Amino acid sequence: MALADYFKKTDTMTADEVRAFLENHRPDNYNLVDVRQPKEYEQSHLPGAQLIPLADLADHLGELDPKKPTIAY
Amino acid sequence: MEGGIHAWQGLTAAGAPEAGMAFFTVGSLPGELIALAWVLEEGSRRFYASLAGMLADSKAAKLFTDLTAAEEHHKSTLLGLYRDIAHAEPGPDFPRGVIEADEDRMEGGVKVSEALEWAKGKDSRELLELSMALETDSYDLYIKMGRRVEAEKAKEVFGRLVEEEKAHLGRMAALLDNKL
Numbered sequence: 001m002a003l004a005d006y007f008k009k010t011d012t013m014t015a016d017e018v019r020a021f022l023e024n025h026r027p028d029n030y031n032l033v034d035v036r037q038p039k040e041y042e043q044s045h046l047p048g049a050q051l052i053p054l055a056d057l058a059d060h061l062g063e064l065d066p067k068k069p070t071i072a073y
Numbered sequence: 074m075e076g077g078i079h080a081w082q083g084l085t086a087a088g089a090p091e092a093g094m095a096f097f098t099v100g101s102l103p104g105e106l107i108a109l110a111w112v113l114e115e116g117s118r119r120f121y122a123s124l125a126g127m128l129a130d131s132k133a134a135k136l137f138t139d140l141t142a143a144e145e146h147h148k149s150t151l152l153g154l155y156r157d158i159a160h161a162e163p164g165p166d167f168p169r170g171v172i173e174a175d176e177d178r179m180e181g182g183v184k185v186s187e188a189l190e191w192a193k194g195k196d197s198r199e200l201l202e203l204s205m206a207l208e209t210d211s212y213d214l215y216i217k218m219g220r221r222v223e224a225e226k227a228k229e230v231f232g233r234l235v236e237e238e239k240a241h242l243g244r245m246a247a248l249l250d251n252k253l
Contacts, residue, residue, distance in 0.1 A: 015080040027216045027235055028228075036078075044078065044085040047209055048216030048235075051090045073074040073081075 031070040086213030093214040104159030108168035116179030118144035133197030181207030
């Protein structure tokens with residue numbers, strides 16, 4: 001990921017918009033990523049979310065299908 | 074997502090990323106995966122049926138009776154899925170003959186006996202919150218197993234289980250909204 005990518009504006013969705021999206025799409029049609037720490041994930045996470053802590057994201061990008069929309073929190 | 078998980082006002086799952094996956098052996102045949110899911114649904118059915126008998130609050134008892142019926146419906150759906158995907162008729166002792174599994178398990182991976190021990194003395198709201206949490210964990214597990222398995226038929230099984238569990242959660246939420 002180039003340095004300039006960090007400053008690219010990313011579309012955001014409200015929680016309600018995310019809920020509607022998840023309700024209307026099959027889980028195999030999107031990437032849902034929890035970028036917090038393992039203990040936070042264990043305590044509570046959105047159903048089906050993959051845990052990829054922010055510090056590890058660059059090393060695990062290959063696990064996400066770039067053709068699918070990605071929702072991160 | 075704006076606000077992160079703190080802004081989320083919906084169901085959440087708990088546990089480590091690998092939680093519950095040991096129950097489903099990755100190399101299992103599609104029919105075996107369905108049979109394992111059936112075991113978990115039957116465990117939940119027994120749990121809800123026991124709670125219905127334990128509660129003095131008749132409104133809550135009726136809710137758990139309805140949840141018991143919902144699990145029976147879900148089990149029937151899984152038997153249909155078994156016929157469809159395994160191309161075999163479930164035997165009278167199903168899931169015996171297909172798998173050897175710990176039949177004291179329920180959705181969420183907990184033992185039915187331990188859940189019932191915990192439930193003693195709890196009020197209906199606590200029991201409902203536990204039930205929704207366990208069902209949500211089940212939904213979470215099926216999504217992650219669908220991602221984990223590689224065989225297309227196995228992916229199809231978990232994809233169908235995800236849709237079933239999602240619908241089941243919706244029915245439970247509707248029951249909760251109507252009853253409480």
